[in-house]
Amino acid sequence: MNKWHKKYRLILQILFFLFCLGGTTSLIKYREVVEIYNSFHIFTSFVSWMNLSFTFPYIIITLFVLFSPLLLGRLYCAFLCPVGFLQDIAFKFWVRLSRRKIRRSNKHIPSILIFILTVFLILNGLPYFGYIDHISNFSRIFAVFKHFSLPMLGVVVVFLSFILILPRIYPRWFCLNLCPSGAMFSLVDEKKGVRPAISKVCNSCGKCELSCPTLAIKKGEIDYNKCLNCLDCIDSCPKEAIQLVFPFRPFKKGAGFLSVLSAPFRTDRRNFFVGMATGFVAVLGSIEAVTVFLGSKVKASIVPPGANSIKDFWVKCTGCHQCISSCPTGVLVPSVEGLLTPKMNYDSSYCEYECNACLSVCPTKAISYYPLDVKKQISIGKAKIDKETCIPYIGDKDCAACAEHCPSGAVDMHKEGDIYVPVIDEHFCIGCGACQYACPVDPVRAIQVIPEEIHSIAYSPRKKSQKQKNGDIEEHEFPF
Amino acid sequence: MQKERREFFKTVAKVFSLGLLLPFENLFAKTKRKISLPKKKRDWDLVAVKGGSPAEMFVSGINAMGGMENFVKKGQTVLIKPNIGWNRPPMAGANTNPDLVGKIIELAYKSGAKRVEVFDHTCNEEIECYRNSGIEKVCRSKGAVLLPASDEKYYRKIKIPGAKIVKDALVHKSYLEADVVINVPILKQHSGARMTAAIKNYMGIVWDRRYWHRHGLMEAISEFGLIEKKPALNVVDAYFVMTRNGPRGLTSNDLIQKKMLLLSKDIVLVDTASAKVLGVSPKEIPYLKMAENLGLGTMDLKKSKIRKISIRS
Numbered sequence: 001m002n003k004w005h006k007k008y009r010l011i012l013q014i015l016f017f018l019f020c021l022g023g024t025t026s027l028i029k030y031r032e033v034v035e036i037y038n039s040f041h042i043f044t045s046f047v048s049w050m051n052l053s054f055t056f057p058y059i060i061i062t063l064f065v066l067f068s069p070l071l072l073g074r075l076y077c078a079f080l081c082p083v084g085f086l087q088d089i090a091f092k093f094w095v096r097l098s099r100r101k102i103r104r105s106n107k108h109i110p111s112i113l114i115f116i117l118t119v120f121l122i123l124n125g126l127p128y129f130g131y132i133d134h135i136s137n138f139s140r141i142f143a144v145f146k147h148f149s150l151p152m153l154g155v156v157v158v159f160l161s162f163i164l165i166l167p168r169i170y171p172r173w174f175c176l177n178l179c180p181s182g183a184m185f186s187l188v189d190e191k192k193g194v195r196p197a198i199s200k201v202c203n204s205c206g207k208c209e210l211s212c213p214t215l216a217i218k219k220g221e222i223d224y225n226k227c228l229n230c231l232d233c234i235d236s237c238p239k240e241a242i243q244l245v246f247p248f249r250p251f252k253k254g255a256g257f258l259s260v261l262s263a264p265f266r267t268d269r270r271n272f273f274v275g276m277a278t279g280f281v282a283v284l285g286s287i288e289a290v291t292v293f294l295g296s297k298v299k300a301s302i303v304p305p306g307a308n309s310i311k312d313f314w315v316k317c318t319g320c321h322q323c324i325s326s327c328p329t330g331v332l333v334p335s336v337e338g339l340l341t342p343k344m345n346y347d348s349s350y351c352e353y354e355c356n357a358c359l360s361v362c363p364t365k366a367i368s369y370y371p372l373d374v375k376k377q378i379s380i381g382k383a384k385i386d387k388e389t390c391i392p393y394i395g396d397k398d399c400a401a402c403a404e405h406c407p408s409g410a411v412d413m414h415k416e417g418d419i420y421v422p423v424i425d426e427h428f429c430i431g432c433g434a435c436q437y438a439c440p441v442d443p444v445r446a447i448q449v450i451p452e453e454i455h456s457i458a459y460s461p462r463k464k465s466q467k468q469k470n471g472d473i474e475e476h477e478f479p480f
Numbered sequence: 481m482q483k484e485r486r487e488f489f490k491t492v493a494k495v496f497s498l499g500l501l502l503p504f505e506n507l508f509a510k511t512k513r514k515i516s517l518p519k520k521k522r523d524w525d526l527v528a529v530k531g532g533s534p535a536e537m538f539v540s541g542i543n544a545m546g547g548m549e550n551f552v553k554k555g556q557t558v559l560i561k562p563n564i565g566w567n568r569p570p571m572a573g574a575n576t577n578p579d580l581v582g583k584i585i586e587l588a589y590k591s592g593a594k595r596v597e598v599f600d601h602t603c604n605e606e607i608e609c610y611r612n613s614g615i616e617k618v619c620r621s622k623g624a625v626l627l628p629a630s631d632e633k634y635y636r637k638i639k640i641p642g643a644k645i646v647k648d649a650l651v652h653k654s655y656l657e658a659d660v661v662i663n664v665p666i667l668k669q670h671s672g673a674r675m676t677a678a679i680k681n682y683m684g685i686v687w688d689r690r691y692w693h694r695h696g697l698m699e700a701i702s703e704f705g706l707i708e709k710k711p712a713l714n715v716v717d718a719y720f721v722m723t724r725n726g727p728r729g730l731t732s733n734d735l736i737q738k739k740m741l742l743l744s745k746d747i748v749l750v751d752t753a754s755a756k757v758l759g760v761s762p763k764e765i766p767y768l769k770m771a772e773n774l775g776l777g778t779m780d781l782k783k784s785k786i787r788k789i790s791i792r793s
Binding site: 068185328329352353354391397398399400401403404405406407408411413418420438440441461462465466467468470471473475476478479480 | 528529530531567603604605607608612670671672673690691693694695696697698704723724725727728729731732733734735736738739740753756757766781786788
């Protein structure tokens, strides 16, 4: 039996993994390609849809990936997903390493509960849904190299242990119990499409059991709740007993979504459900408490242009940190009080005027895309000068580092005696932080950017740069 | 009768031959000097060129200064220090014109330079500045080495003799190790320093600029000129002059196309001339007078030998 399914699946996984690497680390510079990359990811696209942000024409890709389980099972999970790829590799590694047979657990959290949890979090503007999204966790791994922070490292280490260590006892646990994209795929999957089935030719050798990445096969039966349609089992059977079965042929084994709910509850199943529900409510309650506590601290954060406001930002940001990876100046950093959503840090860097990288990579459109000339007029904060510490104001010395770096013409220099003092014209200030970054006063800069609660539009610098009187003269004489 | 004529002619011949001994040549010498072209070029204090492209004006200007061979000898390492401070395209007049830099690189190699280096400690992100200014492209095509400057490891601490504010500074190794330095700033109005030209261009070779802003910008700019190693030549790009909203500029309306180029070995003199081109009185720029007082050069344009060249009349 030529193992062409396994080989092609592996090749596709590797190729898509490399594509994801490029998209998530911003090695890919073309915005359109990054949009295509983002459209493959169901949950982040879903978050943007909940906020009525639809990306045409790439939404077609998202819809295809989302509804393909109707006919083809969890195709994305089996053939593309980079997180799945990592788990599959880890599982193969553990199988080789462990002489004992891998234990198997059949219980997993019903997809509908995962789905309800995430919708609840999104609707309430709680950014925790980002912690369970698979692709956001994947992006975070690389962002931690770009900007190191200890809490971030903690989150990445926890995630990697789920992905690389947990497969030892329960492969693809993340995919079946936590991943919101996976939950959505399972809800769509009616289990009536193309899938493998074991025929009577089977001689119970058990080779298919260990080849299955989710251990869905047990004692000659396939658990279709766990089956991802990767088709590795078909290749592994020496008798070719497992074959692809085509749509709408009834099965004896396998349960569809409806039958789970309609089946009468047995006592142990009911207890399981009650236990889950209680834990669920407890988790949500504590989340709310923590959020209220942190909410006030987060209001002082400055968020990138395109986010519109800190509130809107929190409702959409999954903390994937693709913006942090793409930022050329490194001004975007994970905010601890914002639960690892990004914020601007003007003491270590500034927002480059000629750049709209973060607007181009956000998968949930928490940072909406605007062309560069529009972005240049979005005001995310206003600069304020502390006259008690600003050098020209307190002494007789010239400085003007702020005016020098301001790209939008917001800092005017007014003559006071022999020196010039800076005065801010707020109409032109876009809150980019170039002034704060350049200010030589330490430890607290004499010019600070205060966040705009709701982003506004600044005056165009053209207002300060009209045509000059002798601008059209062709020839000039030497003035000496 | 014939004997007397012979005697007369002999006397005339004697007088004539005696006359030949007289220094008649001296009587005609002055006229000779007037009509003959000088074999050696005059040593100009300032050469001002106008009317051509930046590269054309440099060729003309450096010729008047005695040719590039006057500054670059065979086998030397040359540092060309332009202004690449800002992430702006060439037509924005915020950075030195890349064609000018390219021509200087070309002529340096022609004069026998072994290695030509270019760098600037930029204000915006180095990669963006180097690329969008057009300098990276021209360095690659002309074979100059574009050096990184955005890490402290490229700098070495040196003392500035006689300075009170900038007693020592971390200066880029390329500046300290090059055999010849050619300072190539662009002339602009400056919100803090009033004007940026040759002296202000020194700011791009140090690691910590904020120190200068913190402890007295004008004093620091002038004092740093006391650095032992000085540029052999200053070339001020005044093709597009940013006359307001400098040093970054808001739109192209901030520029006046002056089509000029100023060359001088005297950094204070060339800045004084630059101030006039900018349309500002040199007295209004505090660091100029301070620099003159420190002995870095002269502001006296009237007493200087200025060569004015107009390329297209």
